Amino acid sequence: MAPAPVRVPYDHHRNWEYSLPVPNACLPPTAWILLKQQAGAASRRVVEPGDYVREGMAIGVPSGEGSAYVHSPIPGVVISVARVRLPEGGSCESVRIALGGSFDKLGKKPEKYRWESMKRQDLLQTLREKGVVEASESGRPVAELLARPGHREILVDALDEEPYVHTETAIFRSRPEEVLEAVRIVARVLDLGAARILAASAYPFLNGRLSALLAKKEQGEATIELKHTAGRYPLLPRGKENSAATGPGNATLILRPSTLVAIYDAIVHAKPFVERFVTIAGGAIKRPRVLKARIGTPIGDLVEECGGFQGAPERLVLGGPFTGLPAKDLDMPLTKTTGAVLALLPSETRKGRVRACIRCGRCAEHCPVGLDPEAIWRALSVGRSAEARELGLDDCISCALCSYVCPSRIALSQSFVARLGAPEASV
Amino acid sequence: MKPAPALLVGAAPFIHEAASAASSTWLTFFLLVPSLLFSALAFGAGIFLVAGTALVSALAADALQALWRRRFELSDGSAALTGLLVAFFMPPGVALYIPAAASLFAVLVVKGAFGGLGNNWMNPALGGLLFAWLNWPAALTGGDAQALGGFGTLVSGMDSTVTRALNLFPFSLLGSELPAGYFGLLMGAKSSSIAELSGFLILAASVVLVARKVIRWQIPASIIAAYLGFRWIFGGLAQGGGYFGGDALSSLFSGSILLVAFFMATDPVTSPSRRPAMTLYGIGAGALAGFLSGNGSGLGPLATAILVMNSLVPLLEGRKGRRTASRRTA
Numbered sequence: 098m099a100p101a102p103v104r105v106p107y108d109h110h111r112n113w114e115y116s117l118p119v120p121n122a123c124l125p126p127t128a129w130i131l132l133k134q135q136a137g138a139a140s141r142r143v144v145e146p147g148d149y150v151r152e153g154m155a156i157g158v159p160s161g162e163g164s165a166y167v168h169s170p171i172p173g174v175v176i177s178v179a180r181v182r183l184p185e186g187g188s189c190e191s192v193r194i195a196l197g198g199s200f201d202k203l204g205k206k207p208e209k210y211r212w213e214s215m216k217r218q219d220l221l222q223t224l225r226e227k228g229v230v231e232a233s234e235s236g237r238p239v240a241e242l243l244a245r246p247g248h249r250e251i252l253v254d255a256l257d258e259e260p261y262v263h264t265e266t267a268i269f270r271s272r273p274e275e276v277l278e279a280v281r282i283v284a285r286v287l288d289l290g291a292a293r294i295l296a297a298s299a300y301p302f303l304n305g306r307l308s309a310l311l312a313k314k315e316q317g318e319a320t321i322e323l324k325h326t327a328g329r330y331p332l333l334p335r336g337k338e339n340s341a342a343t344g345p346g347n348a349t350l351i352l353r354p355s356t357l358v359a360i361y362d363a364i365v366h367a368k369p370f371v372e373r374f375v376t377i378a379g380g381a382i383k384r385p386r387v388l389k390a391r392i393g394t395p396i397g398d399l400v401e402e403c404g405g406f407q408g409a410p411e412r413l414v415l416g417g418p419f420t421g422l423p424a425k426d427l428d429m430p431l432t433k434t435t436g437a438v439l440a441l442l443p444s445e446t447r448k449g450r451v452r453a454c455i456r457c458g459r460c461a462e463h464c465p466v467g468l469d470p471e472a473i474w475r476a477l478s479v480g481r482s483a484e485a486r487e488l489g490l491d492d493c494i495s496c497a498l499c500s501y502v503c504p505s506r507i508a509l510s511q512s513f514v515a516r517l518g519a520p521e522a523s524v
Numbered sequence: 525m526k527p528a529p530a531l532l533v534g535a536a537p538f539i540h541e542a543a544s545a546a547s548s549t550w551l552t553f554f555l556l557v558p559s560l561l562f563s564a565l566a567f568g569a570g571i572f573l574v575a576g577t578a579l580v581s582a583l584a585a586d587a588l589q590a591l592w593r594r595r596f597e598l599s600d601g602s603a604a605l606t607g608l609l610v611a612f613f614m615p616p617g618v619a620l621y622i623p624a625a626a627s628l629f630a631v632l633v634v635k636g637a638f639g640g641l642g643n644n645w646m647n648p649a650l651g652g653l654l655f656a657w658l659n660w661p662a663a664l665t666g667g668d669a670q671a672l673g674g675f676g677t678l679v680s681g682m683d684s685t686v687t688r689a690l691n692l693f694p695f696s697l698l699g700s701e702l703p704a705g706y707f708g709l710l711m712g713a714k715s716s717s718i719a720e721l722s723g724f725l726i727l728a729a730s731v732v733l734v735a736r737k738v739i740r741w742q743i744p745a746s747i748i749a750a751y752l753g754f755r756w757i758f759g760g761l762a763q764g765g766g767y768f769g770g771d772a773l774s775s776l777f778s779g780s781i782l783l784v785a786f787f788m789a790t791d792p793v794t795s796p797s798r799r800p801a802m803t804l805y806g807i808g809a810g811a812l813a814g815f816l817s818g819n820g821s822g823l824g825p826l827a828t829a830i831l832v833m834n835s836l837v838p839l840l841e842g843r844k845g846r847r848t849a850s851r852r853t854a
Binding site for chain 1: 534535536537542545546599600642643792793796798
C-alpha cells in the first residue's frame with residue numbers, strides 16, 4: 098500500500114507535501130565532487146584528469162584529523178579539476194566527472210554484512226573508509242566522533258526544526274528499520290545500553306510501526322526509547338550540546354537520521370557515502386520534494402527534477418532558512434552535509450532595508466535562551482566585546498531568530514556568529 | 525547551464541517576519557487619515573492647510589537633517605507620522621507658523637539632534653507640541669465653538685436621539701440613566717483640536733494597531749485605567765467639588781488622551797519594551813496626566829505626563845541584560 102502524502106502542520110511558511118517512498122533523483126550527466134565536504138581539512142585528491150573512475154571508488158583520501166575519504170558517486174571519466182569557492186568561505190578542489198561506463202552496484206541487490214560479529218575497531222575503520230561524516234552542517238567524521246571517550250547517551254534528533262525542511266522526517270518515515278539498526282551499531286561501538294529518539298509529535302504515524310520495531314529487541318541489544326516533542330523552532334539548544342559532546346566527560350551524542358542511514362549503508366552494505374536525502378523546496382520551486390540524490394549532483398539538476406522554478410528566486414540556500422548557507426549559483430553541487438536546497442522568492446525573504454534600531458524589544462522577546470540581542474549588538478558595534486560576553490554572547494545558540502523578527506532588518510545574529518567563532522584571546 | 529537568476533548572498537537567516545519598521549509606521553499614518561477626513565467634515569477644508577503645513581515642515585526638516593547626516597531615511601515614514609500627529613493637536617483655525625514651528629522643532633531638535641530615528645529619548649511629536657504650547661499657549665488652548673457650525677447641531681441632535689433610545693433600553697432596566705452629551709462627545713461634538721473630534725475613530729484605528737501587533741496593548745490599557753482613576757479622584761476639584769467627584773468618562777472622550785495613549789505613548793523608541801516596565805510606564809503616564817489635567821483636557825498636561833515617563837524609561841527597564849539564566853531544553 099502506498100502511504101498517503103502527509104501535510105506538515107508546523108511548516109508555517111509553506112505547507113507542502115512530500116511523497117513516500119522518497120523518489121530517487123536522476124543520475125547527473127556531470128557531477129562536481131568537492132574535496133572538502135567535512136569539518137576538517139580538504140581531502141587529498143588521488144585522481145587526475147583523464148582517469149576512469151568506478152562507482153564508489155575513492156577519489157580523495159583524508160589529509161589529517163577531521164578529514165575524510167571522498168568517493169565517486171558515479172562511474173565515468175574525470176574531465177577536469179578546478180578550484181571552487183565554498184559557501185562557508187574558503188575554497189577547495191572540485192573534481193568533475195562525466196557519467197559513463199558500467200555500474201558495479203546500482204541495480205544490483207546489495208549484499209548484507211553481519212556487523213554483530215565485527216570488532217569495535219573494524220566498525221570504526223569501515224566508517225572511516227566509507228567516508229561517513231555527519232550529514233548535517235557540522236560534518237565531522239563519524240569514526241572520529243565515536244572514537245572520542247565519554248559518551249554516555251545517544252540522542253537521535255529525528256526532527257526537522259526549520260521551516261520548509263522535511264529531510265530527517267522523510268528518512269525516519271521511509272527507513273525506520275535502518276535508522277534503528279544504525280543506532281544499535283553506534284550503541285555497540287560506544288558500548289552503551291540505551292538510546293533516545295526525538296521525533297515530532299506531529300507524526301503519530303511513527304508510533305505503530307516503530308513500537309513494533311522497538312519491541313523486537315534481541316538479547317544484549319540497546320534499548321531505544323522514542324520521545325515525542327512539539328514542532329517549533331528552535332527545538333533544541335542547537336550546537337551547544339553537540340560541541341560540548343566533543344569534550345571529555347560530556348554525556349550526549351546527537352545524531353540525525355541522515356547520518357545514521359549513511360552509517361547503516363557503510364556497515365551493513367559496505368556502501369560508501371555517495372548519496373543522501375535532500376529537501377528541495379521554497380516558494381520558487383514548482384514541485385517541492387524530498388529526493389534521494391547522488392553527492393555531486395549540481396543543485397540546478399535537482400531543481401529541474403522538481404519542475405524548475407516558478408517566479409524568480411531571490412535566494413538560493415543550502416540547508417535550512419535559519420542556519421543554512423547561501424549558494425551563489427545553480428552549479429553548486431550537493432555535498433554530504435547538504436540537507437536541503439531552498440529557492441526563496443522575495444515575498445519569503447522579505448529582505449527590506451537595514452534601518453535604525455527602534456528599540457522595539459522584539460529580539461529580546463523571541464530569544465530562546467533569554468538574551469537581550471539588542472544590548473549585545475550595541476556593545477559589539479562599539480567594540481566592547483568584553484561587555485558583550487558579560488551580557489551572555491557565549492550562550493547564543495546562533496538560531497538567528499533575533500534577525501528574523503527584527504523590523505529594522507539589523508544583522509543581529511550574523512554579528513554574533515562572527516564573534517562566537519573568534520578566539521577568546523581577542524576579547 | 526540553466527539561466528542563473530540574480531541571487532543575493534549573505535548569511536542566514538534567509539527569511540524574515542513580515543512587519544518592517546517602516547511598514548508599521550506607514551500603517552499607523554494611514555490609520556489616522558480617516559480621523560483627519562472626519563475633522564475636515566466638521567471644521568471645513570481649512571484643516572488640510574494646517575495638516576499640510578505640519579507635514580511639509582516635518583518632511584523638509586527630515587530632509588535637512590538627512591542631508592546633514594548624509595543618511596537618507598525619508599521612506600521610514602517617521603517624519604510624516606510626526607507631522608500628522610502635530611497637526612492633530614492644532615485647533616482648526618491656528619496660525620500656520622505654529623504647526624510649522626512645532627514640526628521643525630520635533631524633527632530637527634527632538635529627533636535629529638539626538639542622532640536621528642531610534643536615538644531620541646522623547647517622542648518627537650510631543651516634544652514639538654510642548655514647544656509650541658509653551659510659546660503660544662493662548663493659540664493652542666480653548667476651542668472655537670462656532671467652528672463646528674452645522675456639524676455641531678447635527679451631532680447634538682444625534683446625541684439626544686441616541687441617549688433617549690439608550691435610556692429606554694438598557695439603562696432604564698438597570699435603574700440608571702445616561703446623561704445627555706456622552707454619545708455626542710464620543711462621536712465628536714466638541715470644539716478643540718483636530719484630533720479631539722472623534723474618539724470613536726481613534727479607538728477603531730487602535731484596534732487595528734493592536735491586532736497587527738504594531739503596539740502592545742499593555743501601554744494604552746494601563747494609561748487609560750490610571751487616567752480614569754485619577755480623573756475621578758482629582759477631576760472634581762477644579763469645578764469646586766471635592767475629591768472622588770470627577771467625571772472620568774467625559775474626560776476620556778473629550779480629551780486627547782485616546783490619541784496620546786494609542787499613538788504617542790506607544791512609540792517603540794521612547795517606550796519600554798518589556799512587559800512589567802510597560803505597565804509601570806502606562807500607569808505613571810496615566811496617573812500623571814489625570815492629576816495634572818485640572819479642568820478637562822489640554823495638551824500641556826498630557827505632553828508633560830508622557831515626556832516625564834519617556835525620561836524614566838531607562839530607570840523602569842533596569843539594567844539591560846539577560847532575562848533568564850536558565851536554558852530551555854528539549
